Amino acid sequence: MEIRKAAEKDVAAVADIYDRLHTLEEAGGCVIGWQRGVYPTRKTAEDALACDELFVLEEEGRILAAMRINQEQVPEYANVSWSFEAEPEEILVMHTLVVDPAEKGRGLGGRMIGFYEDSARRQGCSCLRIDTNEKNVAARAMYRHLGYREAGITPCVFNGIEGVGLVCLEKSLRADGKRG
Numbered sequence: 001m002e003i004r005k006a007a008e009k010d011v012a013a014v015a016d017i018y019d020r021l022h023t024l025e026e027a028g029g030c031v032i033g034w035q036r037g038v039y040p041t042r043k044t045a046e047d048a049l050a051c052d053e054l055f056v057l058e059e060e061g062r063i064l065a066a067m068r069i070n071q072e073q074v075p076e077y078a079n080v081s082w083s084f085e086a087e088p089e090e091i092l093v094m095h096t097l098v099v100d101p102a103e104k105g106r107g108l109g110g111r112m113i114g115f116y117e118d119s120a121r122r123q124g125c126s127c128l129r130i131d132t133n134e135k136n137v138a139a140r141a142m143y144r145h146l147g148y149r150e151a152g153i154t155p156c157v158f159n160g161i162e163g164v165g166l167v168c169l170e171k172s173l174r175a176d177g178k179r180g
Contacts, residue, residue: 003115006045006054006066013063014056015042017098024101033133039159040096048096055115057108065108068095069116073129076166080152084172086127092120093129097139109139113146117173126174133158134165143169 006014022036034040048054048068057065073093094116099108120128132139134153144150148169158164 001057001059001111003055003057003112005052006049006056008049010054010056010058010063010066011042011045011049014045014054014066014098017063017066017100018042018044020101021098030101031135031137032139033135033161033164035161038161040098044096055112057112063100064103065097065099065112067097067112067116069093069119070095071125074131074158076131076154076156076158077129077168079154079156080168082129082151082168082170083149084127084170084174086125090125091127091129092116092123092125095131097130109142110146113143117171120173126172128171128173130169132167132169133161134167136167140167140169147171 018040021032022034024030025032025034026036045054045066051070053068053070055067055069056063070093071088071091073088073091097109097112117128130143130148148171151168151170153165153167156164156166158166
């Protein structure tokens with residue numbers, strides 16, 4: 001099992017994971033708060049790849065999970081009272097973490113988060129930020145279990161989806177554990 005930067009050949013597999021998650025949500029098998037044809041789409045993966053920010057987890061030639069990592073804090077983050085203050089260059093942000101629903105329960109989301117945290121350390125970032133839809137109870141529980149705190153929930157139109165309660169989460173990597 002390897003987590004690596006994505007290549008052009010991986011985009012279709014990532015888009016397939018998005019589609020499987022949309023299908024599962026439409027059937028009532030999960031609640032993420034995404035919308036087919038709006039977010040995420042194949043273009044979501046293509047844009048992340050074009051910026052060299054798309055990462056995939058591959059096992060035996062199969063893409064099982066993906067995420068985007070960069071330092072882009074979406075405008076909605078300005079509405080949140082963060083406990084861990086840092087300069088923009090000290091903050092790493094993870095977007096659009098997906099795990100193939102057929103692989104649920106294998107700890108792949110946690111592996112991806114571990115990679116994200118290690119990436120932050122290698123880049124000298126001391127603060128991690130993530131967001132998710134308020135409806136995505138499973139993701140919120142996973143992030144809480146992995147030591148992230150919910151800094152706030154801000155109502156917005158997010159990635160073209162109306163009526164989102166955007167949950168903003170944070171974690172400090174500072175050895176002294178100080179806030180700000």
